[in-house]
Amino acid sequence: xxxxxxxxxxxxxxxxxxxxxxxxxxxxxxxxxxxxxxxxxxxxxxxxxxxxxxxxxxxxxxxxxxxxxxxxxxxxxxxxxxxxxxxxxxxxxxxxxxxxxxxxxxxxxxxxxxxxxxxxxxxxxxxxxxxxxxxxxxxxxxxxxxxxxxxxxxxxxxxxxxxxxxxxxxxxxxxxxxxxxxxxxxxxxxxxxxxxxxxxxxxxxxxxxxxxxxxxxxxxxxxxxxxxxxxxxxxxxxxxxxxxxxxxxxxxxxxxxxxxxxxxxxxxxxxxxxxxxxxxxxxxxxxxxxxxxxxxxxxxxxxxxxxxxxxxxxxxxxxxxxxxxxxxxxxxxxxxxxxxxx
Amino acid sequence: xxxxxxxxxxxxxxxxxxxxxxxxxxxxxxxxxxxxxxxxxxxxxxxxxxxxxxxxxxxxxxxxxxxxxxxxxxxxxxxxxxxxxxxxxxxxxxxxxxxxxxxxxxxxxxxxxxxxxxxxxxxxxxxxxxxxxxxxxxxxxxxxxxxxxxxxxxxxxxxxxxxxxxxxxxxxxxxxxxxxxxxxxxxxxxxxxxxxxxxxxxxxxxxxxxxxxxxxxxxxxxxxxxxxxxxxxxxxxxxxxxxxxxxxxxxxxxxxxxxxxxxxxxxxxxxxxxxxxxxxxxxxxxxxxxxxxxxxxxxxxxxxxxxxxxxxxxxxxxxxxxxxxxxxxxxxxxxxxxxxxxxxxxxxxxxxxxxxxxxxxxxxxxxxxxxxxxxxxxxxxxxxxxxxxxxxxxxxxxxxxxxxxxxxxxxxxxxxxxxxxxxxxxxxxxxxxxxxxxxxxxxxxxxxxxxxxxxxxxxxxxxxxxxxxxxxxxxxxxxxxxxxxxxxxxxxxxxxxxxxxxxxxxxxxxxxxxxxxxxxxxxx
Numbered sequence: 001x002x003x004x005x006x007x008x009x010x011x012x013x014x015x016x017x018x019x020x021x022x023x024x025x026x027x028x029x030x031x032x033x034x035x036x037x038x039x040x041x042x043x044x045x046x047x048x049x050x051x052x053x054x055x056x057x058x059x060x061x062x063x064x065x066x067x068x069x070x071x072x073x074x075x076x077x078x079x080x081x082x083x084x085x086x087x088x089x090x091x092x093x094x095x096x097x098x099x100x101x102x103x104x105x106x107x108x109x110x111x112x113x114x115x116x117x118x119x120x121x122x123x124x125x126x127x128x129x130x131x132x133x134x135x136x137x138x139x140x141x142x143x144x145x146x147x148x149x150x151x152x153x154x155x156x157x158x159x160x161x162x163x164x165x166x167x168x169x170x171x172x173x174x175x176x177x178x179x180x181x182x183x184x185x186x187x188x189x190x191x192x193x194x195x196x197x198x199x200x201x202x203x204x205x206x207x208x209x210x211x212x213x214x215x216x217x218x219x220x221x222x223x224x225x226x227x228x229x230x231x232x233x234x235x236x237x238x239x240x241x242x243x244x245x246x247x248x249x250x251x252x253x254x255x256x257x258x259x260x261x262x263x264x265x266x267x268x269x270x271x272x273x274x275x276x277x278x279x280x281x282x283x284x285x286x287x288x289x290x291x292x293x294x295x296x297x298x299x300x301x302x303x304x305x306x307x308x309x310x311x312x313x314x315x316x317x318x319x320x321x322x323x324x325x326x327x328x329x330x331x332x333x334x335x336x337x338x339x340x341x342x
Numbered sequence: 343x344x345x346x347x348x349x350x351x352x353x354x355x356x357x358x359x360x361x362x363x364x365x366x367x368x369x370x371x372x373x374x375x376x377x378x379x380x381x382x383x384x385x386x387x388x389x390x391x392x393x394x395x396x397x398x399x400x401x402x403x404x405x406x407x408x409x410x411x412x413x414x415x416x417x418x419x420x421x422x423x424x425x426x427x428x429x430x431x432x433x434x435x436x437x438x439x440x441x442x443x444x445x446x447x448x449x450x451x452x453x454x455x456x457x458x459x460x461x462x463x464x465x466x467x468x469x470x471x472x473x474x475x476x477x478x479x480x481x482x483x484x485x486x487x488x489x490x491x492x493x494x495x496x497x498x499x500x501x502x503x504x505x506x507x508x509x510x511x512x513x514x515x516x517x518x519x520x521x522x523x524x525x526x527x528x529x530x531x532x533x534x535x536x537x538x539x540x541x542x543x544x545x546x547x548x549x550x551x552x553x554x555x556x557x558x559x560x561x562x563x564x565x566x567x568x569x570x571x572x573x574x575x576x577x578x579x580x581x582x583x584x585x586x587x588x589x590x591x592x593x594x595x596x597x598x599x600x601x602x603x604x605x606x607x608x609x610x611x612x613x614x615x616x617x618x619x620x621x622x623x624x625x626x627x628x629x630x631x632x633x634x635x636x637x638x639x640x641x642x643x644x645x646x647x648x649x650x651x652x653x654x655x656x657x658x659x660x661x662x663x664x665x666x667x668x669x670x671x672x673x674x675x676x677x678x679x680x681x682x683x684x685x686x687x688x689x690x691x692x693x694x695x696x697x698x699x700x701x702x703x704x705x706x707x708x709x710x711x712x713x714x715x716x717x718x719x720x721x722x723x724x725x726x727x728x729x730x731x732x733x734x735x736x737x738x739x740x741x742x743x744x745x746x747x748x749x750x751x752x753x754x755x756x757x758x759x760x761x762x763x764x765x766x767x768x769x770x771x772x773x774x775x776x777x778x779x780x781x782x783x784x785x786x787x788x789x790x791x792x793x794x795x796x797x798x799x800x801x802x803x804x805x806x807x808x809x810x811x812x813x814x815x816x817x818x819x820x821x822x823x824x825x826x827x828x829x830x831x832x833x834x835x836x837x838x839x840x841x842x843x844x845x846x847x848x849x850x851x852x853x854x855x856x857x858x859x860x861x862x863x864x865x866x
Contacts, residue, residue: 086460087434109815109847177613194614197829285560285821286616286829303428305814306451308435 081313094309101313110297117203118293118318122271124207130267132211133218134260138248140219141226157216168281171209172196196282199290206282206291221263222256229255265333265340269326272318294318381415382700384688385433386444388420389759391752404754407720411711414703434462441694442704444761447500448684448798452806454499459803463689465497469701476708477501480764490682493800494862500687501704503760505679507767508787514677515786516568516665517643518634520658520778522547532663534572534601541610544633552612554605555632557623559615559828560821562636570598571675571789572665579856580675580794586857588849590820596837602828616825630657639779639786640748640758647776648746661782664789676789682798686760707763716763719754734772747775799859812852816844 050057076091081101083094105111136156143149159167174180175195182192195201233251242250276295283291294314302311334340388399399405399418409415419440421429430445439462450457457463470478481488491502505511518540523530526543541553556562563570564577567589575594579586589595605611612618612632626632627642628649637643643659650657664673690700706712718725718732725732734751736742741750751758757769774780801809823840826832832840 086456087437087462089460090437109819109843172617176617192613194617196617197614197825199831284616284825285818286825286831288818288822300818301814303431305810306431307810307814 078312078316080309081316083309085309085312087308097309101310102317104310105314105317110292113289114292114294114297117290118272118274118295121203121206121274121293124203125210125274126267126271128207129211129214130264132215134222134256136215137219137222137226137256138252140223141252142244142248153216153219155216157220159213160217162213164277165281167209167213168278171205171282175201175205196284197286199287202283202287202291206278210278222259225256225259226252261333265326265329268329269322271325272322380413380699381417382442382694382696382703383417383419383440384442384444385419385421385430385440386686386688387426388418388423389752390423391749392759393423394749395753402753403723404715404719404756407715408706408712411715412703412706414699416703434460439691439693441696441700442688442690444686444688446684447687447689448800451810452803453493453800454689455493455495455497455800456803456806457689458497458499461692463499463691464694464697465499466501466690466701467496467498469690469697470498473698473701474501474705474708476705476712480708487682489863489866490680490798491687492866494802494859494866500689501707501762502682503686503762504764505681506764509767509783510765510770511679511681512677512783512787512791513639513679514566514636515639515782516566516634516662517637517646517659517782518662519544519630520660521656522633523660530660530662532665533669534569534665534667536669537569537665538605538610541605541633542608545609548630551631551633552615552626553610553633555612555618555623555626555635556615557618557620557635560824563824566636566677567664567675567791568636569601569665570595571673572667573597574674576675576794579796579853581796581860582794586796586853586860588844588853590844591841591849596834599824599827599837600834603830603834606828607830611828616829628657634662639783640773643782644748644774644776644779645746647778658778660778661785663785673789674791675794676786676791678787678789678791678795680795680798684798688762704762707761713763713766715755716761717755717757717766717769724751724754732766732768739772739775747773796856796860797863799856799863801855801859805855805859809852809855812848816847816849816852819843819847 080091080094082096082098083091084097084100085091085094140149140153143152162170176182177192177194179195181195186192195205229252233255234247237247237251272294274293274295276293276299279291279293279296280299283296295318298311298315298318301307301314330340330342384399386399388396392399392402396402398420400416405416405418417440421433426445430443433439433443443463447454447457447463450462452460454463458465466474470481481491487502487504491500492498518530520530522544523540526540526547528540528543529536531537531540544551544553562568567576570577570589573594575589575592575598577589579588581587602611612626614622618626623632623635624645627635627637627646635642637646639661643661646657646659664676666673688704690697690704694700707716714721714725714732718734719738721727721732723735724738725734727733738750738754739747741747745753748758751769751773755769756763757765758773774783823832827834827837827840
């Protein structure tokens, strides 16, 4: 409605302008006029579209609500990172303290450690956790026996359905000084020790157990991408004399490359988001040095030590870095191979 | 046209249903504050043993009886087990408070005074004066409790859980396999060198086991100062010659760390001691994979002895006196709780609509009837009076359904956990069913720990902010370093660096804050 009003105003304006014969700005005016018409058309199109497909749009409503309620509305609470929040005073009435919480974090004894661990675990996960399902999917794709393939696939993605608490219990039992891993070490002439007491071993244990748990589940999307590759391409490659390996290199991998890139970008966005649950279930004071990450630190400081503002500041800092990483990786990907999220 | 009407009807029905949902949610919320039915909402921990039988305290016979006696219906809200402190924080942060909250208010960041300025709980001075006759009488007769349950500025803040007798203060200490000692022909060890002998003998006889094990090592040492006390040092803040000191800065602490390191190297301490949780610990103790540990009289020693009896296996534990350096010395440190620790204490929140009613409900436990109900349960069911002595029935002591004493007792009374009442010594006398338990308590309580204990001090808001910032860093750091020293990740020669780092964290400031609070407490 207001578009029409705007349009009429403009037309009137134009007429009066013509009459006064002041044509200095007529060029820009022309452009603005066209843009306004274009805009009103777009609005009208959207309106018509809404009318036509209102049921389809209404199906998107719950998702929209979900994001507004659980992701955008809570952003308001992030302002306590710049305050000294106490629940009695509430979010708004707590006093502003500027960047004090942030500087306190940067100057903290634990800052370097927490950043380093978060970064290293992310990089290890990217290096080992990301390619593992791709390799697994490629290997599975080469298996011709349907039953064998099905069985392997089922067994491999079972661990995904085990609750994290149970998985961590398993990991603890396996790495115990009487656990199965130590039994194997002793068999080969080593000495037994509690593996989770060794700071150097925490990251490998964390990353490898993650690979074990998620490899099958992660492979599903690649298997779907693989099945979408046109079989004619394989036939053509065969006629050209390509063996199994060459087919993989020249047909299969290019075929799933867009999927891989998109998933990689999305993964970069979550790069420093190392979840706290598994860390907290696995760590102990002896290995804080290599296991404390940003999220577990936020949990500890905020929810166990009541330091709400400080922990919000740490969390916000983490999110900002994630955001920058996401934009950066998207840009790089667009430059390198024209595939990007936006 | 018809379709349009039908569609409109469907829309209207949908909207009504959705709004009905919201309305019913709102109603529920109103109900908890509503006074016409004399109803109150209480937030408190559901203890694991009780959770075995009841999902909610309201189902417990004790609380049904309490409702009959007081005419007040209680709606209990329980946090998920093991997440009390997190959920308490969320509860406070949400501002959606119930009428009454049971918690450790001394542990509230900033202390009880801060909880009042945060507008979480209210000062109880007027309520106790006018509406809590039982508690008023109790604290006027026992001035030392009066001092404990108020802040420096004189505000009462809780209906406290109070241990009514010295006999109830000590229940944690070191236990050792008596049958293994007998095998080796050794006496119960009482000095560090005797301990070394005994543990080495255990290791020699059974190379596969761990002679000494722990679960949550730092916590166990903090609570009991076992082995540490031999070097004339306690853990955390304590009082030495009238001054507040911090254990890890004292020379004895380094000696203790050195001792633990040597024992660990010699294989006398469990290799997994830092990762054991309580389940792992119990299974090690019961399957003869460990010879000694720090345990509680009831849930540790008592449970192990019960198990041995039930399964008919030869497994015998005794409690050992806290070790010293020279034989015959009286241990300086050991486990000793004080009569009021802060835990399980009931405070009334600012959101409570009928504060007098809440005070009345909380006050009931300090009267004669409430005392018996909370401590012993229901007469004729869970206890009988024999010559004035409330004796638990076989329902508790020899439960027909095979429940352990602690489980059965937890189902009928709160004496084993906590609540707004004074804990009765007579519960403990019966709960310690095994001779070994009574013996252990006697040995464990024979220390000078009372002379070193901090009173239940409170801090000002500013002090507590400073204190918690310093101590949060220090506690994490200390736990980590302690274990690293013991397992050899960090050479003991770096102990001086450890102390230096404590100074960088500003431990002096924390000590002076505690000292100031103790001085104010003494002046109350």
